[in-house]
Amino acid sequence: MRSPRPYSPLPGPGAQSLTERRKAATQLDIARAACALFAEHGPDGTTAEDIAHRAGVALRTFYRYFRNKQEAVAPLLATGGDTWRALLAEEHPGTPLAEALERAVTRSLSDPTAVGEGLEVTRGLLRASATDPALRAVWYRVNQDSEEHLVPVIARLAGPAADPLAVRLLAAAATDAIRVSLEVWSETDTPPTGPDSPAQLAVRSLRELTRGMDILSGR
Template identity: 70%
Template sequence: MTPSLTERRKAATQLDIARAAAELFTERGPDGTTAEEIAVRAGVAPRTFYRYFRSKQDAVGPLLAIGGDHWRERLAGAEPGTPLPRALASAVTESLTVPHEAKAEGMRWTRGLLRAAAGDPALRAVWYRVNQESEDRLVPVVARLAGEDADPLEIRFAAAAATDAIRVALETWAESDAGLEGPGSPAELAMRCLRELAGGMRLLTEPQQS
């Protein structure tokens, strides 16, 4: 369904607040930032901030969720009948490859927030919540690609494993000084994680050609 104008405006305001929070967390750290300062940076009233978010850490949720939204959309767009491992690999590679500056900026925000989360339990909890929500939304996408006869347990496990593969890849990249492309990049690390998973999960093992 196409979002209404009101829903689009709400999402835009939430993202403005999320970017303001990310900027201030990068400059001062979560401990040195207040919700009121985030509201001022975003150009909204404090009451507007609290209408959308419960805490200053919660405010970055929409920014952290963008990547998961993009790769699920790419996976959902895979042709029916595409083997799940191939569809996952393609979606992950496309979503973590950085073809333009706007996407590179988003990845830099993610790196800064993940580094800040290492010392802030509340911010780390937001990151884990975003990943859990992404996993839940991934289940029906995986189910469609896996086919009607797929085991529901394997579907849920595949969705959880794929989500964690990307989470671990991003966290590992954020801890390093690796670039956005090449060895140690998010896409390269995520593909390494997926290959490790494929060795032990039947649903993530590509069928052999006869």
């Protein structure tokens, strides 16, 4: 039997064929089912068969997209990064990068969809990952993928004269600012909005991690 390929983010909707959109929709349905079952029974109490049944797909369809039950949550975890990169891409080249990054981070983590569902799901998964190395590995891989996809977005905003090393460092810092903020927030019962919310923590982290970077100051 051929080994399934690991999940990787698909191109934006405008670049997808109908078949790709259907595949992406199926992956997201499976991810939502996995997250719901993990919340109800924990990763240890959930099987791939359970997830497939909840998602309304055959078990072979599940394994067509994912190697194991933990990987099934990747598409849902990736939506936050997809959203914030899309918002950052809306900024005009030449906009001060510090402003652009903070605005995109704040908008993405304050979005009604993120506040209403995404952040609480992420909090539950991060808590579960504390005792599940495979789930934690998925979280880190999703963030690595997000960082790699962020590089060309920042490069476009920074302009052709930008130092490639500085662009890479900024992409890493911005990704880690969000990752660490979500991890810290997930350890608390703080609401997803207001003081010490993910949006506030991410902006604070972003400022700390990017303080003094030439690419932000325009030097």
